[in-house]
Structure formats: structure tokens, C-alpha cells
Amino acid sequence: MADIRIELLGMKLRNPTILASGIVGSTKASVAFAAANGAGAVTIKSVTRDRRDGFANPTIITFEAGMLNAVGYSNPGAKQAAMEFADLSDIPVPVIGSLTGTKTEDFVYVMQQLKGCPFAAIEMPLSCPHTPGFGTMAGQHSPEATKEITKAVVKETKLPVIVKLSPVIQEIADVAKAAEKAGAAAINMGNTAGPGMIINTGLKKPVLSGTAGGISGPALRPLAVRCVYDIYKAVKIPIIGTGGVMTGNDAIEMLMAGAQAVGIGTAIHYRGIDVFNKVSKEIAQFMDQEGYRSIKEMVGAAHA
Amino acid sequence: MADIRIELLGMKLRNPTILASGIVGSTKASVAFAAANGAGAVTIKSVTRDRRDGFANPTIITFEAGMLNAVGYSNPGAKQAAMEFADLSDIPVPVIGSLTGTKTEDFVYVMQQLKGCPFAAIEMPLSCPHTPGFGTMAGQHSPEATKEITKAVVKETKLPVIVKLSPVIQEIADVAKAAEKAGAAAINMGNTAGPGMIINTGLKKPVLSGTAGGISGPALRPLAVRCVYDIYKAVKIPIIGTGGVMTGNDAIEMLMAGAQAVGIGTAIHYRGIDVFNKVSKEIAQFMDQEGYRSIKEMVGAAHA
Amino acid sequence: MHDIPSFSFSRPARLEQPQAVRIEQIVDEAKNIKSFYFSLDADCKAGQFLMVWLPGVGMKPMAVSSQSGKLASITTAAVGSFSKRLFELKVGDRMGVQGPYGKPFDLDAGKSFVLVGGGYGTATMVFLADQLLAKNKKVTMICGARSKEYLLYTDRFKAMKMETLYCTDDGSFGRKGFVTQALKEALKEKPDCICTCGPEPMMKAVLGMAQEAKIRCQLSIERYMKCGIGICGSCCIDPTGERICTEGTVFDAKRAAALTEFGRYHRDGSATRHDF
């Protein structure tokens, strides 16, 4: 069997699949569950300064091409999260902390609160498309804002900082370069697209209580792959390719576009919690058949 | 059976389905074929100043959630198109001319060339996501550029001018308002999203020769519906909802979001050229079951 | 034509979106408890739940309390903003319904069953009784409530071929006392399996008795639910992280006993902890 282990930001991963932020992940047990089902690393659900209930339900629905969500960063707040993730010793894979905020100070505050948690890296979405005050709705996805927030958080921690971008910007390379310059250790490309809306024609209403929500799953993949491809040409820091990865072949598309690892979220709905095991197996199968000996050989191969 | 006829920009349509631009449409015969299969109106493929071969093949592929295309505005140029569409008397439905360009002068030039063609309206995409020099790659989707180009073309013709927008801008209402102010008679919302990329993992290359292409079909629908919903709140001119309409229910989602008619392109691949007949029948079926007597009653219903 | 493995997988056929259904019948079951009947084009099993959507209000998980042909029902207790708005609906009104979700009870866990229900958990138990009786199982139903006016389905139970034991805290109907009392007696007959759904302290007590008596036990557990489809994580339970909406709602005694959180605390929609 092919060797599918990777090294990323000093983390040793048994395979290149990473649980994406916000798909389960509010509790230590929930990320442990993904780890028990094969994830190479896991990301917690993003934490904000204060406790948030998020949008009222419905918050998550599917359509024939993927998923729509407008959860709205529900989380117990930084202090409670710091307690929840204080001890990660029984989780067998690296745990990535995720934090977000409406203002730069909030990002810094949450980072300070989470300092005691034994995370392997810190991720920051600047890219949620559907929560007022956050991400693209607050302009955090511009090169300028990306630089400012990244700089402030990098100063606050010794951990590698992963900046998570939005696929909605066509000039995505500019944003990635801004993050790199500001000290980001890696790019997660990226968050959900849109936002999109589904209307129930019988009840004549948008289904999500937030009316519009981020698009994930198969519908998102070509967009995410293109963004990874564009960023790979622009920056030297590693890329985590996230968006619509369902199968080993999808993961390899991401790798060939330039990612060193892949985030997986929505696929849990399509293929079950053990999608991490399944995708890892499929990657190995592909490598055996095609004669690759390491994941590295495939990274960026589509650029040759 | 419910009455599914509509009036749009002075055109009388037997049903609210319109063949979208660039899905067949380079020849009179090809739009006649869509009309023969039930389209309420048809749009020709966009015409540019000079003849264009567009991108090399592959130009169109599908993925599990939709379609990717990077055709690149191949067309025989304004003069030849003017001859092709000089006489439309044997086409039983309104024909909408479509034109585009890299500069405002080009839009005006093509408009002048097509003056002799008996089109019922003129549409202009300012929104192609994958052709260098055009649409979003040239910034034509900004409110400012939209205003400038729309003004210039509106001055040149007595026909109603439909401006076709890109779903990639989150503040889409601003663009629609700019178009309305500049004299647009309607908004087509809208063009493909992305662009996206598919990599063939065996050959290690992006499949489209243009590397990235516009995303259409089911993957696009929630994005397009959300944009229609946002625009409906911002402008008074009618909206044509285009993007991923596959079924009668999808069409009604568009109507309830605020569209008065729907564009259909990619669905021809999923359901055949007679998708116009099928969707029209399904709309009527829905109306009968739910007790609607006219299309108008459904337009914007999701805003109540 | 693939030289390359394509790793196809079967996509879920169903869209996880609420569908508009029309309320066909509303039944007053008890004080502040109503059943809503509507036609549902899906097969439900006892232990499963539906997501019920009231536009502009919310969407909440509700156990299936019956299904006969296409007619299904939920039984709701009026406690807060959502359930109170649901109570305002009339026959002919519409609501959104999505599902069913969750792993159901194992109907083949034996020949004789004792069912223990409390509060609106009885909704799950009456539907389970329907399904067990259809399989010719022997069923004993034990229902608990504060007082007579809170007892559910008394007419439905009467029409079913099983023994039903009522317990009320104030003795206003059936025996006075907790369901555990009645269960103790019922266990003397050595049933093959105990099934329970209701307030968590009650279920915890039932679980303890079942383990002591070495009788098989299945529990339908509730946690805060947003998505119902295994994505949001709001229903994940400590320490395994299992999703009640997907790996549950039904757990057997062994798996339930491993849940350190069970009977002790739960989380709300922001994942903030609350003790029972």
C-alpha cells in the first residue's frame, strides 16, 4: 500500500484528510468521534468572544447538488470553549483550534483565551458568507482586512496560523498573498460559497431562517479546486483544500491543484462519519494503481 | 389548466421559459429548434464585434452537481450574425438578441450592426466569468461599468435592453440598481458562477482548455435564487431568473423569489431539448394543485 | 471507460428539506398535549423523529407518534415558543416536515416487551407498541404522569391488545407513584426486553433496573438538535461524540451506560452545558 502520511505545519498526519470546522466540532467528544473514524487531523467549530445561539432553525438543509447552511457561529463562547478543549491528550490526532470574530480585537481576545489549549495550529475563517458582522458580510475577505487580522493574531501565538479564505473572490491569489505576507503559516481554501437560498414553494418561504446560507458539498468543489489552483501559483505556504471533497478522486484533484491536505465536512452527510477512512483508502488505491509513492508527488501535479 | 402565459417587456410569451444565451443559439435554426420544443422565448448566443473561435476544446464538461463551460464567446462576428438573424418571421416566439464586447464602443458597434434584426429585446451579459477581456474578468460587473455600458447601448436602440448580471457579487442589488438607473428595461439574473475547475487525475491536467469555466446547472440554482431575491427588493424592473432551473418546482422557486420569467440552459442536457415543454407542464400542474390562476400571483410570493 | 478508479458512492436519494404538508386532524390528548395528523410519503419506525418547521418560528425534532398508511402524527407538549405556535395551527393549515431520522428500536429483540414512557416520551412508546403488536409480540405498557390530566393516549391504549399500567404522582389515576414501581412488578414476568423513552432521570432509573435484572434494554435518548442529519454536532454526546440524531436515538443498555453525560447534563443550541 502507498504511504499516505503527510507532514503539515510540523504536524504528523496519518493521512491528508482533516475534519473541517463547524461540522460537528463544538465538543471534544465530537472531534474525537471524527478521529475515531479516520480523520488525519480535526478542526473544532469556530469559537467567538461571547456565547452565540446563532440563527434559529432551520439552519442546515440539502439540495440535489450539495448543502446550504446558516448556522451563524453558534458556540458557547471563548471561556467555555477553553475549558472544553483544555485537555486533548486522549485524541490520537492533531486538533486545530478555530476562532473568529467581528473585530480584530475579538480575534485577539479569543486567541488569548484559547492559549492554554494544546492545539496543534490555529485556524481563522475570514470568509463566512452568511453571518452578519463576520466574514464576507463584514468585508474580512479583502486583502487589507485579511492582512490586519492575520497580523494581529500571529503576534498573539506561537502556533502556526491558518487563514481560511472565501471562494467568492475571483482575485483569490491577492488575498492569499496578503495572508502570507502577514505571517499566515498556511491557507485553508476554503469556506462555503454563495450565499444561496432555497425557497419552499408550498410554504412560500426561504427555508433557512437566515434566508441565505453558505453552499458546500459537490456544488462547491470546482470553485474550490480553481481557487486552490490559483493560490498555488501565488504563495509558498501550504494549502489545505476544502470544499466538496467526497471521494479519493476528489481529494487527489485538490492535491494536484496544489493542496497538501484536504478538509472534509459535507461528505459526512453523503458517505457517513467514516468518510475519512473511505477517502484515505481510495487515495491509497489510486496511488497504488498509478504508481505514486507519496502524497507529495501529487501536490501541484496539474501545474506541470 | 392554469394560465401560464406572461407579458414581459411588451413580449407576449406562451409560458415563462426562455432559452438562455449560448446554449445552442448561434444560428436561427438552432433557436427555432428550442421554440419548436416549447420555449416561450429564445435568446441567441452572444455576438461580438469580430468573429471569435473561442477556447480550444474541451469547452464544456459536466460534474455531478452541474456543468462547467469555457466556450469563450465563439461566434461569427456582428456582420455575419446580422445576416443570420435578418429574418425571424418563421420563428413562432419572441427572439432576444444578445451582444457583448470588451469595450463600451464594441457593445455599441454590435448594437448598430444588429439594428436590422427583428429582435424583441436585446440582452447584454456583463458577467461571463471565464473569458479574458469580457465580463467579470474585465470588471464589467461593477456598478460603475454596468452603468456606463448600459447607458451607451440603451441610447443606441429602441428595443428594451436586458442586462445580465453575475451571481459572484454579494452586493448584487447595487449592480441591479445601477443597471436600472442607466435605463435597463429588465435584469437577467444571471450568468454562470465561479469560475470552477475540474482536473483529470489520470492525465493530471485541468480538463477545460481555458482551465477554468463558468458553473451552471443545479450547483448554481441556490446562488441564482438568492440573487433574484435580493434584486427583487432593490429594483422595479422585471427580472428573468436564470441558473439551474431543471423542473417546474425550480422555476416556481425563481418566480417566488421575484422573477417574472426563467432562463433555461443546462437543463437541456439533463432533461432533453423539450425541457421547455416539460417545465411548462409542471408549472401548470403546480398551479392547478395549489390554486394559482396566473403566474403573476406567484411572483415575489416568498417576500410576503 | 475508467482507467482511474472513480470511487462512486450512492448519493442519498432524498433531499433533506422540509416538505409542505397539510394538517388533516388535531387530537387533544391531555392537558397541553396535542397530536397533529398529516399525510407523509415515507415509512417511519418507532424511535425515529421528524423535523417540524414553522416558517418564521423554528424547526424542532418531534417523535413520530403513529403512522397508518400515509397518515402519520406527532404529539406535542406546549412548553415554549415553538410548541405554543404549533398549537395555534388548525386543520387545513400547513407546516413543513422533514425526515424521518434516527435509528429505530429493534423490534426483534425478543418476544415479550415492557415499554416505559413518561411525558411526551409516551409518543414514541405508543408507536412502538403499535409496531410490536403488528409483529405479534407481547407488550406491557407502563405510563407515568404527574396526574390524570397529563396521561396520554388512554383511549388508544384501551383499543390495543396489551396490558397498560398507569402511574400518577398524585394517584389521581392508576397507581400512585413512579413508573419504576410498576416496572419492578412487571419484571417479575421476565420480559425479553425493556424499551423506554421519557425524562432522562426516569430512563436512567429504568436502565439501572434492567441492568440489575439482566434484561435487555433499549432507550430512546434526546439531545438538542438542529440539523437532524448528523452535521451540526449539537446532539453529540459525551464521551463518545456519537450523534443522537444519527447513531441514536435508540441505544442499547451497554452503549447507553457508556455515555457519561447520560442522566447528568446536556447542551443547548450554543453547546453550553446544563445539568439535569
Place this chain on the structure above:
Amino acid sequence: MHDIPSFSFSRPARLEQPQAVRIEQIVDEAKNIKSFYFSLDADCKAGQFLMVWLPGVGMKPMAVSSQSGKLASITTAAVGSFSKRLFELKVGDRMGVQGPYGKPFDLDAGKSFVLVGGGYGTATMVFLADQLLAKNKKVTMICGARSKEYLLYTDRFKAMKMETLYCTDDGSFGRKGFVTQALKEALKEKPDCICTCGPEPMMKAVLGMAQEAKIRCQLSIERYMKCGIGICGSCCIDPTGERICTEGTVFDAKRAAALTEFGRYHRDGSATRHDF
């Protein structure tokens, strides 16, 4: 569970994307004509075509010239940039293949068939002969070429249970003259159906003869193709607008005769008209 009609439709199961295949065998068929064999996990029928992708070069429609089990082939004439690059490939190299597409010949149009092929159109005819013979039909093959060195499949034909008539413009092999000459003679035996694929002027002549003789006729027509799947419109033909890739490639005499464009002009990738 739908109160609302859901209008489901069956989605195409296949992704219309090129798949990487490995070239297993290359056969020199004639001057500047080669066949490429590769394994294909799809059933092809005569009259159908594949889209062949060479990354960085292009993607072109190519008729299926054989299929036996999983091994299929195309036969290509080296004429321009794409075909010349294809000729540089070696056994073991990879290319992309997508399809097959198009409506095939009707094999049940009779008991006896005359097949008329010219140029690489013979690729379609030899595959059709394979399929007709497998159905125990009587087949007469008529092949035309400029001269002996351009004649295709002479060995393959020899091994097939049918009569083959060769015509060369210069008389260097078989009879001297056009295929129409040979067809005239073959029609004396009153075949049930004529099938043809080749240069359009040739097909137009064959169509005329078939109509005159009142014999059923099927033609495989070519037009510029980009997508192969009925979307781009580059293959739409006047005056009906039918898509050769989807409503074709095979037309019967009546439908073909209605095509005012047939035998007169065609369009290139920009939809600019060119006369034949």
C-alpha cells in the same frame, strides 16, 4: 412526503468528462490513417462517436471503428494539428476519451444491407458491418478511396463473411471509378437498406440513388462538434436546428433530405459558414 409535486427526473448517471485511457495497440491502416485501440468501459454502437482529448492540444469527435469486449478503437486520418499530434502517441501512452455519443444505425432496418464508406467514414461502416454480421444480416461493403494506399481495413474485411467491393479513383485496386458505380450494381439485388458514411458529396449521391430506387437509407452525418452533448449548438444543422451529436449522427433518408444544408455547406467552430 410531498404534498407538492417534486418533478423528479432521472439524472444522467454518467459524468460527461474525459476519462484517462491507455493505448493498447496502434495499427497502420493506410497512408496517414491509423487505428488506436484502448480499453473502454462502455457499450458503443455503430454510428456513435467518442470525444478524444489530448491535453494542451484539443478534443475532437472520432467515430468508433470497433469494439470487442472492453477493447475499442478509433481510426484517424492525419490531416491537421490534432490528428497529427495523435499520431505521435505510442502504445502505453494515455489520452482522454469521453462518450460514446449520438444515435446509432438501426440494425433492424432489414435483412440485407449495402454499406458505402469513403475516407475515414469507412471506420463507421466496418464497425456497422461487425454489428450487422453478428445479427446474421447479409452485408455488402463498398469502399472508395483515391488509390490503393488509402484503402482501409482490407485485412479486416477479408476475414468477414461478406462481399466487399473496392473502388479507387485511379483504378489501382478494385474497380476504377466512384462508389456510386458499384452501388448501382449492388442495388440490382434489391437490398433492404443502404447505410453510408463518408464525404458529404458522396453521401448526397448515395441518398439520391436510394430515394430513386425507393430503398431505405441511413446516413451518418458530421458537423463541427465541441461538446458532443447537445449544448454548444455548433453541430446544429439547417433548417431544423437538429443537433448532429444528439438527434444524429444517423439520419434516415427522409430526415436527411429535409436538411437544406446537407451537401451544400457547413459551419466551423465560430459558426461561420463554409460551402463544401
